[in-house]
Amino acid sequence: MTAATAVKQPAVQTALSVDKVAMHFGGLVAISDMTFSVGEGEIVSLIGPNGAGKTTAFNVVTGFLTPTHGDVTYRGRSLRGMKPQAIADLGLIRTFQRTSVFPNDTVYDNVLIGLHRRGRVGVLPSVLGLPRVRRLETQLKQQAAELVDYVGLGRRADDLAGSLSYGEQRLVGVALALAAEPSMLLLDEPVSGMNASETHTFVQLIRKIRDRGITILLVEHDMPMVMSVSDRIVVLNYGRIIAEGTPEVIRNDPAVIEAYLGQGVKHA
Numbered sequence: 001m002t003a004a005t006a007v008k009q010p011a012v013q014t015a016l017s018v019d020k021v022a023m024h025f026g027g028l029v030a031i032s033d034m035t036f037s038v039g040e041g042e043i044v045s046l047i048g049p050n051g052a053g054k055t056t057a058f059n060v061v062t063g064f065l066t067p068t069h070g071d072v073t074y075r076g077r078s079l080r081g082m083k084p085q086a087i088a089d090l091g092l093i094r095t096f097q098r099t100s101v102f103p104n105d106t107v108y109d110n111v112l113i114g115l116h117r118r119g120r121v122g123v124l125p126s127v128l129g130l131p132r133v134r135r136l137e138t139q140l141k142q143q144a145a146e147l148v149d150y151v152g153l154g155r156r157a158d159d160l161a162g163s164l165s166y167g168e169q170r171l172v173g174v175a176l177a178l179a180a181e182p183s184m185l186l187l188d189e190p191v192s193g194m195n196a197s198e199t200h201t202f203v204q205l206i207r208k209i210r211d212r213g214i215t216i217l218l219v220e221h222d223m224p225m226v227m228s229v230s231d232r233i234v235v236l237n238y239g240r241i242i243a244e245g246t247p248e249v250i251r252n253d254p255a256v257i258e259a260y261l262g263q264g265v266k267h268a
């Protein structure tokens with residue numbers, strides 16, 4: 001081995017590849033020729049002014065929309081033609097802008113329900129109370145409590161989910177997403193509606209999730225948050241990628257500054 005190869009950093013494996021994707025709605029081109037990738041364990045943010053195509057991009061990646069052109073690949077496998085549930089089964093799990101919790105159930109029960117959905121215990125064994133089912137139930141209860149603690153809602157575990165602040169409800173959404181054991185998490189505007197302190201705590205949570213080895217793609221409007229948490233940022237405008245790079249590069253990119261002028265967004 002030469003000295004040059006000895007010091008070379010190992011290349012980051014690509015987790016998600018978006019290749020020349022276009023999405024048309026009738027005559028409207030929501031996304032065109034979009035190509036970017038996310039490496040394993042990376043935190044990448046997709047940003048852009050209102051209507052730039054961010055949510056559409058999320059919907060294409062997670063199978064809620066079938067792209068007009070192009071392909072999305074996860075861990076080397078094309079997602080073309082796959083339904084959202086099949087994509088989720090590959091470990092690509094998303095959260096939604098609106099988190100739908102069961103307001104009359106506790107935070108803990110909401111997460112337990114999420115885990116049950118994943119556990120898929122048949123009705124008959126469950127009714128019969130078989131030992132295997134009882135063991136699984138104990139396991140799921142323990143996992144639910146751990147997840148509630150993990151996202152920082154330990155103190156609210158027994159409160160009704162409907163009594164939580166909007167920001168706290170987003171955390172339930174993250175706990176539910178983690179219950180699905182993602183290898184990649186797609187977060188759609190996770191801090192919208194959070195105050196500064198909640199946002200700060202959420203940034204730490206995202207880092208903690210990444211440190212578990214989970215890759216993260218984020219759509220977010222809160223620029224200071226995006227700048228502080230992202231390894232890399234992809235900027236969309238009118239459905240096209242206009243810049244891509246580290247927060248430092250993006251912050252100083254003239255095309256990005258131009259795109260955001262007059263948008264009234266919070267600046268980093």
Ligand SMILES: Nc1ncnc2c1ncn2[C@@H]1O[C@H](COP(=O)(O)OP(=O)(O)OP(=O)(O)O)[C@@H](O)[C@H]1O
Pocket residue numbers: 025028029030048049050051052053054055056057
């Ligand atoms: N189902 C749809 N049918 C028709 N047009 C759509 C549809 N979904 C999105 N669009 C259009 O595609 C464009 C991109 O929308 P998209 O919601 O992806 O943008 P965005 O960047 O997520 O915006 P925002 O930041 O406001 O959420 C917009 O012009 C929007 O009106």
